[in-house]
Amino acid sequence: MEIVLSTHLPAADIAPKTLHQAMRYAVLEGGKRVRPLLAFAAGEITQAQPERVEIAAAAVELIHAYSLVHDDMPAMDNDVLRRGKPTCHVEFGEATALLVGDSLQTLAFDLLASHTLNDNAQQQLHMIKILANASGSRGMAGGQAIDLASVGVAISLPELEFMHIHKTGALIRAAVLLGAHCGQLDPAQIEKLDHYAKCVGLAFQVVDDILDASAPTAILGKTAGKDAADNKPTYVSLMGMTEAKSLAASLHQDALLAIQGFEHNQRLREMADFIIQRTF
Amino acid sequence: MEIVLSTHLPAADIAPKTLHQAMRYAVLEGGKRVRPLLAFAAGEITQAQPERVEIAAAAVELIHAYSLVHDDMPAMDNDVLRRGKPTCHVEFGEATALLVGDSLQTLAFDLLASHTLNDNAQQQLHMIKILANASGSRGMAGGQAIDLASVGVAISLPELEFMHIHKTGALIRAAVLLGAHCGQLDPAQIEKLDHYAKCVGLAFQVVDDILDASAPTAILGKTAGKDAADNKPTYVSLMGMTEAKSLAASLHQDALLAIQGFEHNQRLREMADFIIQRTF
Numbered sequence A, B: 001m002e003i004v005l006s007t008h009l010p011a012a013d014i015a016p017k018t019l020h021q022a023m024r025y026a027v028l029e030g031g032k033r034v035r036p037l038l039a040f041a042a043g044e045i046t047q048a049q050p051e052r053v054e055i056a057a058a059a060v061e062l063i064h065a066y067s068l069v070h071d072d073m074p075a076m077d078n079d080v081l082r083r084g085k086p087t088c089h090v091e092f093g094e095a096t097a098l099l100v101g102d103s104l105q106t107l108a109f110d111l112l113a114s115h116t117l118n119d120n121a122q123q124q125l126h127m128i129k130i131l132a133n134a135s136g137s138r139g140m141a142g143g144q145a146i147d148l149a150s151v152g153v154a155i156s157l158p159e160l161e162f163m164h165i166h167k168t169g170a171l172i173r174a175a176v177l178l179g180a181h182c183g184q185l186d187p188a189q190i191e192k193l194d195h196y197a198k199c200v201g202l203a204f205q206v207v208d209d210i211l212d213a214s215a216p217t218a219i220l221g222k223t224a225g226k227d228a229a230d231n232k233p234t235y236v237s238l239m240g241m242t243e244a245k246s247l248a249a250s251l252h253q254d255a256l257l258a259i260q261g262f263e264h265n266q267r268l269r270e271m272a273d274f275i276i277q278r279t280f
Helices: A002-008 A017-027 A034-045 A050-071 A088-092 A094-114 A121-135 A140-150 A157-181 A187-214 A235-239 A241-258 A266-277 B002-008 B017-027 B034-045 B050-072 B088-092 B094-114 B121-135 B140-150 B157-181 B187-214 B235-239 B241-258 B266-277
Strands: none
Touching: A002 A050, A017 A050, A017 A088, A017 A094, A017 B140, A034 A050, A034 A157, A034 A187, A034 A266, A050 A094, A050 A121, A050 A140, A050 A157, A050 B094, A088 A094, A094 A121, A094 B050, A094 B094, A094 B121, A094 B140, A121 A140, A121 A157, A121 B094, A121 B121, A140 A157, A140 B017, A140 B094, A157 A187, A157 A235, A187 A235, A187 A241, A187 A266, A235 A241, A241 A266, B002 B050, B017 B050, B017 B088, B017 B094, B034 B050, B034 B157, B034 B187, B034 B266, B050 B088, B050 B094, B050 B121, B050 B140, B050 B157, B088 B094, B094 B121, B121 B140, B121 B157, B140 B157, B157 B187, B157 B235, B187 B235, B187 B241, B187 B266, B235 B241, B241 B266
């Protein structure tokens, strides 16, 4: 995945150099690549060509990376550490970080439009729509807006879930769906894959909250305990640690159930396991 | 055009409401709509269906609007007035303005992927690529990066031109090309339309610099004389007013020459005239 991302990012010696260096800094060397791995795992279900899934996976990861760059900026979360390195605006300044996020988003759509991802161009247009819906004001960016509005406010568990379904869940669903759409998709599979993705996406966030409340900064590669310090609602703060862990386990089971019976589902099962058991 | 934009922007009463209100604020009621008008004028050359050009025009205008929102932010130009109103971050806060720009960009690609713009889906994918190339780090956003790097630095006329070709020229070219691509495009026309668009795009910027140096804020709807105050290089500061006016006139002539002999070129000719003769 690193090679794919590196190949499709603009070279650091092409003008404007600082912008391109900063784009590469924000994307390469770091990140768990959960979304690309999910895209590949879903692509196995539909027997998609790996070199097509690669592009879809890279596009989703670029959207994710852009959201982190903008989310870390002082106007938003004001975070200084990401993937064990200074955040993009700390390293390159706020103006460049703003343009980095903007340009990474554009590059994601550029990739989806510039490479053959499916023999059916109409299906490929549909894939672009999936990514746009997942990323925009009714998806990821909308989730961030809800997140902003909920800082320091007493929100309920359903409201927290609504926020995460948008903020992180939408893009994780897009990763699974885009990977699958690179292959021969059986319409009956879409709903089940989508349910798997919803469970895994929510579980991912619950585990994130558990780790944020318990793991040290050195292991996370980002500032630990920051949500609590920022007075942000989390699954742990609303449910307690024990209940949060039990919710994660139950989402894990639901995810596995959704893809039970699919051929070639081993990697999707492994991804569900990884998302629950990860320690960073 | 206002109705098209209003229809395709998320309604202000759909959650997240503040984000959607701010997106509408940033796009509606204001703006010269030069890019949409150019898309329509180019669509006449290829006899494109107006309801298709509408979508392409809206997508380009959304990219333009997103760039203004981000460009006006304190980390960039720190401008407080745009289209006669407080800028988006002044009205809604920086965090929301950041998400507004992000979401408007996503919506632009969403529109191009969600509507039929050409009977040939492959051609439609190519259109998405055109918009992405024009907007990204080797287009508009790259131009802004070069602009940032040139504040307070003595740059030459070719460097200024290189910056503007990216910062404003690329999206104006995309507007013309996307409008034309909604219809039956004769490959021989593309190069000429592209040359027209390059001339008009550069002329637009030269006239912008002339107006910035001479027109009052009340007429411009944005802070006049700001480039000079910010020590930004302009055509007027590098060439002087007389030479800048003569460059604009010569680009105007070149633009008209490029489309000479095209059928249905009246609106393109009018747009070239408007861009040179405008007073705001």
